[in-house]
Amino acid sequence: MPRRSSPPSGRARGSIEPRPKGRLRVTVYAGIDPVTGKRYYLREDIAAGPRAWREAEDTKSLLLAEVAAKRTPRTNATIDQLLERYLDQFSGSPTTLDLYRTxxxxxxxxxxxxxxxxQLDAEILDSFYGELLRCRAHCKGRRRVDHITEDAHECGERCRPHQCKPLAPTTVRHIHFILSGAYKKAVRWRWLAVSPMAQAEPPPAPTPKPRPPTAAEAARIVTESWRDPDWGAYIWTSMTVGARRGEMCGIHVSAVDLEPGREMLWLQKAIRREPGAGWTEAGLKTHQERRIALDQETVAVLRAQLQRCRARAAALGLELRPDAYLFSSSPDGSTFWTPDSVSQRYDRMVTRLGIDTTIHKLRHYTATELIAAGVDPRTVAGRLGHSGGGTTTLKAYSAWVSEADQRAAKGLGAGMPSRPVEMDDMEQVRSDPRxxxxxxxxxxxxxxxxxHLAAGDPAPAAPTLVERHGVSLATAKRSLxxxxxxxxxxxxxxGPLVVAEQRREPTPVRPAVEPPSSPSPAPPQADARLLTLSLRHRGQDIATFSTMADPTxxxxxxxxxxxAVRRTGGDDQAIGDYEMDVQLAGGAEPLLTFVTSPWTE
Structure with a gap:
C-alpha cells in the first residue's frame, strides 16, 4: 500500500482536521458574520489519497489568500436574507417597493x-433567466395541474393541466434590477468583494413602438368626449399638456393660472395607489414639480371648466376652495377622479369609436405633435416630465410623423436636378443605339x-444599307x-417593305430632359414660418396642427x-365647407382665417 504523507511540523494559520475514511477538512477563520454576529469559517473537504495532506495545505493557503485579499464572502447569509436587508433600506416609492416584494x-x-x-454566479443567473422566459410557474418540465385554489377542494373543469407561459422580458429585467441593487449593497457592506450581476445577461430591452392616435382619430376622440364637457376638458388638456393620468387627476384649482401673460398649469401632485392605503395624493413620479405653458385654446377650455365647477358649487350654496380638484365628481371638488376609472372610461369610449389605443398614448400624441412642430427635444422632455435631456422622449415617445417626413421629402426633392424624360425600349434604342x-x-x-423618306416610299434595300453603313448583309437585314x-x-x-405612316412626334437622338418651361419643384418658401393651424367644418373645430408655410x-x-381635410376623413371636393385659422406658433391671435373652394388653383 502507498505510504500516506504525514502532516508538516510547525504551527500554521488555519487547521487541517482528519476525517473518517482518510478524508481531510480544511478550516480557515474568515471573521465575524455581519448577519448572525458569529465567527465565520471557510471549510473545504479533501478526498483521501497519498497527496491529501499536500492538497490540503495548498487549499488552506488559497483560502488564507482569499481572506487576506477579501475576495471571499464574509457571510453564510442566503439571498433571501440579503433581499430582506436590502428592502428594509429601500428608498423608492411604496408602489415600487410593493412590486419588488411581489x-x-x-x-x-x-x-x-x-x-x-x-454561491450565485453568471451560470446560475443565465439558467434562472432562461427558466423564467420558459415558464413563469417554474414547472421545470414536470407534469402538474394548475388548481383554482391552494385550499383543499374537489377538482373540476377549472383545474386544468399546466401549460407553460413565459414571463415577459420586461418583468425578467425588473427581477435582474432587484438582484443588481441588492448585490450592489452587499459589495458596499463588504459581504462579498465582487458582484456576480455584472456578468449576467438579462433579456434585452424591448424596442419602443409608440403608436399615438392619428390626426383623424384624435379629432374623433375629442368630438366624442365633448358629449360630457368635463370629460372633454380632461381629454383636451391631456392631449395639449401631455400629463400622466394621475397628474391630471391631481390638478387643484389653484394650480391653474389663466391670467393674461402668465397662462400656465402647475403640476405639483399626482393621484396613485399606495399599498394598504388605496388611492391617495402623492408627489410626482420624478419628484419634481412642472410648470407648463398653455395655448389659447387650452386656456379657453380650462376657463370654461373652472366656470362649470364654480357654478355647480354655487348652485348648492358651496364654495369652490383653491385646494379643490379641477376634475371631481363632488360639487365642491373635494374628491378626485381615480386614474383607473379614467382609463376604463377612455377604453370604453375608443372601443365605441373602433380605435385601438390607450389613454397613455395621448402622451405619445403630445410628444409627436410637438417634435413635428419643430420644438426641441429638451423642451418636449420638460413638458412631459422626462429626465435625460430628451433621450427618453426621442426614443420612446415620438412616433414617425407624416407631415414632418413630407416636408423633409420636399426639401430633398427641391435640390435634385431635373430628371430625364422616361422613354420606352424603342425610344431608348433610337436615342442611344449600342x-x-x-x-x-x-x-x-x-x-x-x-x-427624307415619306410615307409609302420603298424601304432601303439591305444591299444599300450594307454599302451606306459598312455593315454585313445579316446586320442590314436584322435592322430592317x-x-x-x-x-x-x-x-x-x-408586297415589298415601305415606309409606314408615322403617328408620333419625332424623337430626339440625344437623351432628352424636361424643357426649360416645365415647372421644377418649388424651392422652400423664403417667408415660410412655423404656423399653428386650426381646422373647422361648418363652425365646428376639427383639428389643430402645426407646419412650416408662408402665411401670405x-x-x-x-x-x-x-x-388636412383628407387626413381628418373629409371630402376635399367639399372644401368650401371648411375654414382654417392661421396663427404664428406662440402667437396670441390668428393672422387670418383662410377659406377656399374646390376650384382654387
Missing amino acids: HIRNHITPVLGHLRVG YPYQRVAAAVARDVDEG VLLTEWGTLVRHNG NAIALHKILAG
Whole structure:
C-alpha cells in the first residue's frame, strides 16, 4: 500500500482536521458574520489519497489568500436574507417597493432564495433567466395541474393541466434590477468583494413602438368626449399638456393660472395607489414639480371648466376652495377622479369609436405633435416630465410623423436636378443605339423623322444599307426587322417593305430632359414660418396642427387645407365647407382665417 504523507511540523494559520475514511477538512477563520454576529469559517473537504495532506495545505493557503485579499464572502447569509436587508433600506416609492416584494415572493425566493450570497454566479443567473422566459410557474418540465385554489377542494373543469407561459422580458429585467441593487449593497457592506450581476445577461430591452392616435382619430376622440364637457376638458388638456393620468387627476384649482401673460398649469401632485392605503395624493413620479405653458385654446377650455365647477358649487350654496380638484365628481371638488376609472372610461369610449389605443398614448400624441412642430427635444422632455435631456422622449415617445417626413421629402426633392424624360425600349434604342444593327435602324428612322423618306416610299434595300453603313448583309437585314417591329416600315399583302405612316412626334437622338418651361419643384418658401393651424367644418373645430408655410401664399395654404381635410376623413371636393385659422406658433391671435373652394388653383 502507498505510504500516506504525514502532516508538516510547525504551527500554521488555519487547521487541517482528519476525517473518517482518510478524508481531510480544511478550516480557515474568515471573521465575524455581519448577519448572525458569529465567527465565520471557510471549510473545504479533501478526498483521501497519498497527496491529501499536500492538497490540503495548498487549499488552506488559497483560502488564507482569499481572506487576506477579501475576495471571499464574509457571510453564510442566503439571498433571501440579503433581499430582506436590502428592502428594509429601500428608498423608492411604496408602489415600487410593493412590486419588488411581489417579484421576490413569486420568482426569486422559490428558485434562488435558499442559496448563499456567495454561491450565485453568471451560470446560475443565465439558467434562472432562461427558466423564467420558459415558464413563469417554474414547472421545470414536470407534469402538474394548475388548481383554482391552494385550499383543499374537489377538482373540476377549472383545474386544468399546466401549460407553460413565459414571463415577459420586461418583468425578467425588473427581477435582474432587484438582484443588481441588492448585490450592489452587499459589495458596499463588504459581504462579498465582487458582484456576480455584472456578468449576467438579462433579456434585452424591448424596442419602443409608440403608436399615438392619428390626426383623424384624435379629432374623433375629442368630438366624442365633448358629449360630457368635463370629460372633454380632461381629454383636451391631456392631449395639449401631455400629463400622466394621475397628474391630471391631481390638478387643484389653484394650480391653474389663466391670467393674461402668465397662462400656465402647475403640476405639483399626482393621484396613485399606495399599498394598504388605496388611492391617495402623492408627489410626482420624478419628484419634481412642472410648470407648463398653455395655448389659447387650452386656456379657453380650462376657463370654461373652472366656470362649470364654480357654478355647480354655487348652485348648492358651496364654495369652490383653491385646494379643490379641477376634475371631481363632488360639487365642491373635494374628491378626485381615480386614474383607473379614467382609463376604463377612455377604453370604453375608443372601443365605441373602433380605435385601438390607450389613454397613455395621448402622451405619445403630445410628444409627436410637438417634435413635428419643430420644438426641441429638451423642451418636449420638460413638458412631459422626462429626465435625460430628451433621450427618453426621442426614443420612446415620438412616433414617425407624416407631415414632418413630407416636408423633409420636399426639401430633398427641391435640390435634385431635373430628371430625364422616361422613354420606352424603342425610344431608348433610337436615342442611344449600342449595336450595329440598332445604329442602322436608328439612322433609317431618323431619315423618316426628318422627311427624307415619306410615307409609302420603298424601304432601303439591305444591299444599300450594307454599302451606306459598312455593315454585313445579316446586320442590314436584322435592322430592317427591327424597323418593322418599331412600325417604321410595313409590308402590305406580302408586297415589298415601305415606309409606314408615322403617328408620333419625332424623337430626339440625344437623351432628352424636361424643357426649360416645365415647372421644377418649388424651392422652400423664403417667408415660410412655423404656423399653428386650426381646422373647422361648418363652425365646428376639427383639428389643430402645426407646419412650416408662408402665411401670405394662398396656393400653399390651399394645399395645406386640402391635405388636412383628407387626413381628418373629409371630402376635399367639399372644401368650401371648411375654414382654417392661421396663427404664428406662440402667437396670441390668428393672422387670418383662410377659406377656399374646390376650384382654387
